[in-house]
Amino acid sequence: LFAQLRKAGLIQSVRGALGGYVLSKPPAEILVSDIMNVLEGTVEISDCIDETSCANMDCCATRLLWVKIKDSIDQVLESTTLADIVVDYDKLKENREGVKMDKNKVYMDYAATTYVKPEVTVEMLPFMQEFFGNPSSIYALSRDTQLGIEKARNRVAKVLNASKDEIYFTGGGSEADNWALKGVAFALKQRGNHIITTKIEHHAILHACEFLAKNGFDITYLPVDQYGFVNPEDVKRAITDKTILVSVMFANNEIGTIEPIKEIGAICRERKVLFHTDAVQAVGHIPIDVKEMNIDLLSLAAHKFYGPKGVGALYVRKGVKLENLIHGGGQERGRRAGTENIAGIVGLGKALELAAAEIETENRKLLRLKDKLIEGLLKIPYTKLNGPVDERRLPGNVNVCFEFIEGESILLLLDSMGVCASSGSACTSGSLDPSHVLVAIGVPPEIVHGSLRLSMGSGTDAEDVEKVLTVLPGIVERLRSMSPLWREYQNKEMIAQ
Known part of the structure; x- marks a missing residue:
């Protein structure tokens, strides 16, 4: 196959330890019909009888249909380039990468680990x-x-x-x-x-x-x-x-x-x-x-x-x-x-x-999603953003603290609703000790335990952000309704008034 393609001028060999074959001209200049003609020959229809002549050939409806099908196939092959196929493949690949897990799952823990790209x-x-x-x-x-x-x-x-x-x-x-x-x-x-x-x-x-x-x-x-x-x-x-x-x-x-x-x-x-x-x-x-x-x-x-x-x-x-x-x-x-x-x-x-x-393209997308996510999260009362608010922050990182509740409880309820997140470093999220990072930046001890890290990546889209912003306010409200710290705070507020 390679010998035939090289002889036709469609590919050329590259010497050296990492050598092989490369295209001899840009993909946009190579028609699928060029490749087909070299390897398989032109597309032809088969006659229904062995003889080359038939009295009914010119008025045979079946033959006329196959002639039209052949002409259509030729038209597609002669107008489709390798570049077109690559574009189509990339679209299929994007669709496939978008379904890395259960469609009902939202993965927001890319800082912990990522999937392996195809x-x-x-x-x-x-x-x-x-x-x-x-x-x-x-x-x-x-x-x-x-x-x-x-x-x-x-x-x-x-x-x-x-x-x-x-x-x-x-x-x-x-x-x-x-x-x-x-x-x-x-x-x-x-x-x-x-x-x-x-x-x-x-x-x-x-x-x-x-x-x-x-x-x-x-x-x-x-x-x-x-x-x-x-x-x-x-x-x-x-x-x-x-x-x-x-x-x-x-x-x-x-x-x-x-x-x-x-x-x-x-x-x-x-x-x-x-x-x-x-x-x-x-x-x-x-x-x-x-x-x-x-x-x-x-x-x-x-x-x-x-x-x-x-x-x-x-x-x-x-x-x-x-x-x-x-x-x-x-x-x-x-x-x-x-x-x-x-x-x-x-x-x-x-x-x-x-x-x-893909850094530049990926980061543009993540910055938009991050800004939308932060804006939505900060609408939840008594929520604090941890870390920088400007460009000196990783594009896909969001870390917040919700007062009066525990981060572990938030994670369990998020998981029950199909959202994967973290309360901090994945290497220590099983520990009950407060995050040493949040302690170091001065987050008060009573707030540290209510931390949530949402980290986005290649598979994250606007729908994922919307789902988080839809389910999380209800989770926070539910947990606060059971929190003695929240009741104590409300009682103090009532007395103060």
């Missing part, structure tokens, strides 16, 4: 069934898996404006965070033992810092303002001659605050202190340039941008000293032991490439 699954499948060789082996079957991994590495590097040799694949964002902090700490412990981070980091960072504190390291936890922003001047003042690392998350997973990463990076570079950012919530959703932002280490996870779970990556700027976290074989150029999750890595690369290409 294009990503398609690219992963061959590496589960066909190209399954161990990348560390030397036979031909393994070269295909090696190429798949390197293609993914190139894709990640391109999105971050890094070199492919600075990308190391991990088992997820938490591993990447732990590797960055512990790897730098133990590699530079002779130089200093001071690490700076913030009070609103993900627990992968906070718990890694607790571990390091038990092993002789001094940790400074910087405060944030009422919107969750770290003051770069606080970073500058906290740096001492013993400081070896500053770790500040790119965007907060609970309240969506986008930190001043570029400014903090510039301070760290000026003071010759390494700078790490947990960008798990940001990569694929916000443009990131590690060179322009003076980032030395960056963590990311595939399942936050429509890739598979259980795979992530750590960007390590060339020249940064880092102890290994996992010991064993020589995978990832001797830096991270363990047979690679080939399909997962391939999926990560494809998902990030797609997400980065």
